[in-house]
Amino acid sequence: MDLILWRHAEAVPERPGLADLERPLTTKGERQAQRLAEWLQRQLAHSTRVIASPALRCQQTAKALGRRFRTVAELAPDASPEAVLAAARWPDASEPVLVVGHQPTLGQVAALLLSGSAQDWAVKKGAVWWLRNRDRESGVQVVLHAVMSADGL
Numbered sequence: 001m002d003l004i005l006w007r008h009a010e011a012v013p014e015r016p017g018l019a020d021l022e023r024p025l026t027t028k029g030e031r032q033a034q035r036l037a038e039w040l041q042r043q044l045a046h047s048t049r050v051i052a053s054p055a056l057r058c059q060q061t062a063k064a065l066g067r068r069f070r071t072v073a074e075l076a077p078d079a080s081p082e083a084v085l086a087a088a089r090w091p092d093a094s095e096p097v098l099v100v101g102h103q104p105t106l107g108q109v110a111a112l113l114l115s116g117s118a119q120d121w122a123v124k125k126g127a128v129w130w131l132r133n134r135d136r137e138s139g140v141q142v143v144l145h146a147v148m149s150a151d152g153l
Contacts, residue, residue, distance in 0.1 A: 001091050001095075001097070001132070001133045002048075002096035002097070002130065002133075002145065003088055003090055003097055003113070003130075003132075004040075005101070005106045005123065005130075006036065006100045006126075007100075007103060007127055007128075008029075008055070008060075008100060008101070008125070009025050009028075009029035009030070009032035009033040009036070009060075009061050009064075009126035010028050010125045011024065011025055011026065011056075011057035011125075012026055021056060021076070021077075023057050024057060029061075031150070032125065032126035033061045033126060034064050036127075036150050037066065038153075039128075039153055043146075044098065045095070045096050047095040047096065048098055049093070049097045049098070050068065050069035050070070050097075051071075051072045051087055051088065051098070051099055052075065052100035052101070053077070053079075054075070054076055055076060055102070058075070058100045058101060059071065062100040074086070074087050075101045077102045079101065079105045081108040081109045081112050081118045084099060084101060084106070087099070090113075090133070091133040091140070103123055106123045106129070107119075107122055108121070110123065110129050110131065113131055113142045114144060124149050126149060127147065127150075128146070128148045128149075129144070129147050130146040130148075131143070131144060131145065132144075132145045
């Protein structure tokens with residue numbers, strides 16, 4: 001199974017009177033999302049299931065991909081790594097899953113799968129971490145397939 005973690009692109013800062021879930025992408029964030037979406041479109045299998053946090057910035061990031069996606073309340077800010085993995089049906093999903101979410105959760109998911117501990121690893125705004133689960137004679141392995149940021153394109 002492939003699990004692709006996509007942190008939302010740059011959003012407007014928190015400010016009084018603007019709920020966290022309603023923070024939109026900045027102009028720079030819209031460009032970041034579009035650049036990564038173009039790269040993802042060339043890489044993703046047609047069968048990839050896309051799920052996103054209900055936060056506006058995640059919704060806008062996911063929309064840049066131009067594919068259907070499902071909003072999952074369990075992916076909201078401050079979600080647990082376990083909630084993200086459950087929503088993705090890791091490691092048993094039959095299709096690749098792209099999760100559009102938040103820090104620090106996405107970094108914790110990557111750390112948990114790659115090191116066995118939910119550490120606070122940094123995932124840059126708008127970046128993608130692509131993890132792959134594969135069976136080997138020695139057991140199940142999780143490998144880091146790719147890391148990409150809008151700045152790297």
